[in-house]
Structure formats: C-alpha cells, structure tokens
Amino acid sequence: MSNTTKGTLTGTDGGVAWSYTGDILDGVPHGKGKETFTNGTVYEGDFVNGTWHGKGKCEHPNDSVFEGDFIDGKFVRGKGKVNFRDGSTYEGEIVNDKPHGKGIRKYANGNVYEGDFVNGNTEGKGKLTLPNGRVLEGNWVDGEYRGK
Numbered sequence: 730m731s732n733t734t735k736g737t738l739t740g741t742d743g744g745v746a747w748s749y750t751g752d753i754l755d756g757v758p759h760g761k762g763k764e765t766f767t768n769g770t771v772y773e774g775d776f777v778n779g780t781w782h783g784k785g786k787c788e789h790p791n792d793s794v795f796e797g798d799f800i801d802g803k804f805v806r807g808k809g810k811v812n813f814r815d816g817s818t819y820e821g822e823i824v825n826d827k828p829h830g831k832g833i834r835k836y837a838n839g840n841v842y843e844g845d846f847v848n849g850n851t852e853g854k855g856k857l858t859l860p861n862g863r864v865l866e867g868n869w870v871d872g873e874y875r876g877k
Contacts, residue, residue: 733760742766751776774799795823821846844869 738749738758751762757779758764764772764781774785781787786796787804797807809823821832827849828834834842834851844855851857856866857874867877 754778797823 733752733754735751736753738753738756740747746767747764749758749762749764751758752760754760758776759778760776761774762776764776769790770787772781772785772787774781775783777783780802781799782801783799784797785799786794787799788794791812793809793811795804795807795809795811797809798805804823804826806824808821809819811819811823811828813819816837817835819828819832819834821828822830823832824830828846829848830846831844832846834846836842839860840857842851842855842857844851845853847853850872851869852871853869854867855869856864858864865874868875
C-alpha cells in the first residue's frame with residue numbers, strides 16, 4: 730500500500746497548464762491540495778485520485794466562485810457567485826451548476842430578483858425589483874410571475 734506524501738505536480742489539461750501543491754498518492758493529487766491553472770482558475774480542497782472530489786472552493790478569473798461539494802470534478806452543491814455572459818450575476822445556493830434554493834440574481838437590465846430558484850429558474854416565493862422601483866412580490870412558476 731502506498732503512502733500519501735506532500736509535494737508539487739505540474740501538467741496540462743485541455744491545453745491549459747496547471748500546478749498542484751498538496752497531498753499526493755501514487756503520483757496524483759489525493760487528499761487536501763490546491764490546483765492553479767494558467768487561465769486564472771484556482772481550486773482548493775479535497776482530491777480523490779487526481780479529481781476534485783469532496784469539499785472545496787473553485788474561483789474563476791471572471792469572479793465566479795463555487796464553494797461546497799464537488800463530485801468527480803463537478804460542483805454539485807453549495808453556495809456560489811456566478812457571473813453570466815449576458816452581464817447578470819447570481820449569488821446564493823447552487824445545485825448541479827444551477828441556481829437552486831435561495832439566492833439573488835441581478836440582471837444586466839437592472840432587474841433584481843431575490844427569492845427561490847429551482848433548476849436555474851425563479852420558482853416559489855420571490856421579489857423582483859425593477860429599475861423604475863416597481864416591485865413584483867409573490868409566487869413564481871418556471872420563471873413567470875404568478876401573483877401573490
């Protein structure tokens with residue numbers, strides 16, 4: 730049986746260079762460590778057989794941050810801050826890479842929604858504040874306001 734050691738590894742993934750510092754088992758990240766990519770992405774947390782797996786935090790150069798549970802290299806549950814390509818942002822609970830649970834989404838047009846999300850959509854109780862000050866508060870179903 731091999732023992733875990735502390736050390737540094739380097740390599741490339743999809744043409745992006747990375748470096749890793751932390752626990753190593755059989756030549757791969759295994760245990761606690763930090764992986765830094767030349768594109769600016771940084772992951773710090775648990776690794777299993779070279780893959781992000783367990784509790785961790787991933788920060789992307791676009792200011793998106795995911796902190797919580799990772800399984801097989803994918804963020805599956807926790808809190809996060811996401812910057813979308815359309816200029817909107819989301820901060821709150823995330824499940825399977827989508828807003829899910831309580832959160833706040835600030836849209837590029839100035840709208841701000843605070844409340845419940847299900848699979849990325851506004852769903853449940855929430856409040857949408859428009860740039861002109863108008864407020865829609867109540868029930869939302871699949872992204873549509875349904876009233877009080």
